[in-house]
Amino acid sequence: MKKQWAFKIFLFGFILLLAACGDTAEQLDKNDEQEGNVAEQEAPTREADEIEDSTGSVPLNLKIAENAAFPVGTKVKIFANHMEGMKGAEGVVVAVYDTTAYEISYRPTTGGEKVENYKWVIHEELDGASGAPMEPGRELVINADHIEGMDGATATIESADEGPVYVVDFTTTTGEEVKNYKWLVESELAASDESSQ
Structure with missing residues (x-):
């Protein structure tokens, strides 16, 4: 028992x-x-010091946008035509920051013709920038090297777009992979069909 x-x-x-x-x-x-x-x-938000490509790095101390229309990880369709094969390309948002983007005109430090209506440099890439958004006609020195002859050139503000600004990885319509493309603004993007499914 x-x-x-x-x-x-x-x-x-x-x-x-x-x-x-x-x-x-x-x-x-x-x-x-x-x-x-x-x-x-x-989603993996890339810190400013991680965003670097052939167009240089992102300025430090940028504020990450919290309520962007296209959060990090969103698949997007691009309507901008900043480079060959960009318009109509699809990609993914890798970073979003709250700042002001400027359309500028400048004469390259390497000489040659004046670059008209270049899109975009951001507030933090212009030496002495203050009072965002800055008025058209204001002149400042560019502290960015998106393309050769830009860094150190004097820019004239043409227009401003008050953020957010996007960093996007995409494949051009001609098949070229582009990493960390800077900068795109909201009006140049739309959620791709894949994102809405």
């Missing part, structure tokens, strides 16, 4: 142990799932 009670107590204890382990495993699975959801919600 004592052996039966001992066995029942042992069996009951063993069942409790298994139940506890099952709950723990289930809880761990739930925790992993929740962490995965948080990671998805917090």
